[in-house]
Amino acid sequence: MELTKNITLGVYLPGETVIHRLDPRTKIIIASVLIILLLMIKSYPAYAVILTFLSAVIFMSGIPLSYALCGLKPMLPVLILMWVFQLFLYSNPDSKVIFSFWIFTATDSGMHMGNLISLRVIFLFTVTTILTLTTSMVSLTDGLESLLNPLRKFGLPIQELVMTMVIALRFVLILAEELDKIVKAQMARGVAFDRGNFIQKTKKLFPVFLPLFINAFKRAEELIVAMEARSYTGGKGRTKMKTLQMSRVDLGAGFVMLIFSAIVVLLIITIKPQI
Amino acid sequence: MPIEIKNLCHSYKKGTPFEKKVLHNVDLIINDGEFVGLIGSTQSGKTTLAQHFNALIIPQNGKVIINGCNTADKNAELIKLRQNVGYVFQNPDYQLFASTVGEDIAFGPKNQKLSPGEVNSRVLEAMEQVGLDYNTFYERDIFALSGGQKRRVAIAGVLACHPQILILDDVTAGLDPKGREEILTVIRKLHFEYMITIIFISNSMDEVARLVERIVVLDQGNIIIDGATRDIFNQAARLGDIGLELPEVMDITTKLRNKGFNLPQAVINIDEAIESISADLLERQVGD
Numbered sequence: 249m250e251l252t253k254n255i256t257l258g259v260y261l262p263g264e265t266v267i268h269r270l271d272p273r274t275k276i277i278i279a280s281v282l283i284i285l286l287l288m289i290k291s292y293p294a295y296a297v298i299l300t301f302l303s304a305v306i307f308m309s310g311i312p313l314s315y316a317l318c319g320l321k322p323m324l325p326v327l328i329l330m331w332v333f334q335l336f337l338y339s340n341p342d343s344k345v346i347f348s349f350w351i352f353t354a355t356d357s358g359m360h361m362g363n364l365i366s367l368r369v370i371f372l373f374t375v376t377t378i379l380t381l382t383t384s385m386v387s388l389t390d391g392l393e394s395l396l397n398p399l400r401k402f403g404l405p406i407q408e409l410v411m412t413m414v415i416a417l418r419f420v421l422i423l424a425e426e427l428d429k430i431v432k433a434q435m436a437r438g439v440a441f442d443r444g445n446f447i448q449k450t451k452k453l454f455p456v457f458l459p460l461f462i463n464a465f466k467r468a469e470e471l472i473v474a475m476e477a478r479s480y481t482g483g484k485g486r487t488k489m490k491t492l493q494m495s496r497v498d499l500g501a502g503f504v505m506l507i508f509s510a511i512v513v514l515l516i517i518t519i520k521p522q523i
Numbered sequence: 524m525p526i527e528i529k530n531l532c533h534s535y536k537k538g539t540p541f542e543k544k545v546l547h548n549v550d551l552i553i554n555d556g557e558f559v560g561l562i563g564s565t566q567s568g569k570t571t572l573a574q575h576f577n578a579l580i581i582p583q584n585g586k587v588i589i590n591g592c593n594t595a596d597k598n599a600e601l602i603k604l605r606q607n608v609g610y611v612f613q614n615p616d617y618q619l620f621a622s623t624v625g626e627d628i629a630f631g632p633k634n635q636k637l638s639p640g641e642v643n644s645r646v647l648e649a650m651e652q653v654g655l656d657y658n659t660f661y662e663r664d665i666f667a668l669s670g671g672q673k674r675r676v677a678i679a680g681v682l683a684c685h686p687q688i689l690i691l692d693d694v695t696a697g698l699d700p701k702g703r704e705e706i707l708t709v710i711r712k713l714h715f716e717y718m719i720t721i722i723f724i725s726n727s728m729d730e731v732a733r734l735v736e737r738i739v740v741l742d743q744g745n746i747i748i749d750g751a752t753r754d755i756f757n758q759a760a761r762l763g764d765i766g767l768e769l770p771e772v773m774d775i776t777t778k779l780r781n782k783g784f785n786l787p788q789a790v791i792n793i794d795e796a797i798e799s800i801s802a803d804l805l806e807r808q809v810g811d
Binding site: 252253261311312314315318426429430432433434435436437438439440454455456458459462463466 | 536537538539540541574577579602605606609610612614616617618619620630631634635680681684
């Protein structure tokens, strides 16, 4: 059992591909545009365009497809549950009944709704995963900071906010690794996590989550001291070792993105929604 | 309860780009009543190998047979097996969760569904085994303990399950010299008085040399040396080659030997060193 194996969010897979070398700002903007588009899409053809785009990006980034998608594995039960809910609960006036039993009725519009929502979750997840897999923590921080910098005029502590977010992302993996060890330590003392009824199973989580929380607080405290020891005072007066520089590749990427977005927007406007 | 390992391979994060082979075709047999030291530098695969011993890791390739039971077998009673093979983790913070010492030690026996009376006698016994006074410590808050005391509570928590084999994963790491001595004394007592088979994982040659009877050296996922402690220190040069430090005592005696002292090859603890050096000095005086 390895809990950390399927966690891809917040993991960086070093590489030298075009996707890796893109300016983090370009990648963050492209990801944001994709996310906005995904939230507007209500038909299959538009998803097909996004699928083409993402497949190309994954291929170019050299990330094994199986690895890019393995983070979805733990989410599968939730996705299936969501799909079933939509199938039976959603319907609009002109939907056809597929089948029905007892008080449940499955409609074709419910099925489409289920499909579209599942696709949306899968694509949203894949977009963010590709972003973190191809962008190191440092450049992700720099990129976000530089993009959000204008908001500083309104008194928002951008550097601090970005730092907090990035640390949180980083802790996902650290805590998962720690959870793995704690689970093993308690299993070694005879806890059978998969036995008993719901209440008994819930009770068995205490010996796991208590040490996890205590260690997380301890870790956070150590991190604070370590940061202060290196004179961290937030964003004020901070300079960069590497300044971000857009290149021709970024221009190209932006151009490609523009074309794809235009197609998707066109499809959103012209095609009648499936639901 | 013999442990038998055949052709064991293990890869970390198998099937991802981060896949890393940690164990390469490991073969090992550990018999009842042995006192084994498992050493190797960090990342050598010690912990991964040891976690196979009580089925915390199920083999990806190869076989792990504990007391005739194959851990990869679907019908294997792993819960029962883990009661017989205790595992103490390096960091007690991963294990301790209850508010008091007594409560935490009672966790294992309670999982075995023993009666309250039995649980209590197990706790009492385990605390005695690790040298924690029942009256002083039973009600003590876990957070009020020192590093060494925490380790002892963690060991007691595993001992209370009555294991026949005890795996100690680098339990002296990060302790001050006093805390370390206390733990080593406890471990010695567990083996020689309570007859528990012990597998002691460490990266300190000093400790291993003083403690165990048999040494297994892991290097990059391969067992490269396996034998009686004294035999192994007779091949001092090989240990240096893989980056393991020799015990300090051996270091000093080697230097003395180079200066013309007549000392045996493998002097592995201070008592032996004193004995052989004084014997040599005496001989010289007689010679004069």
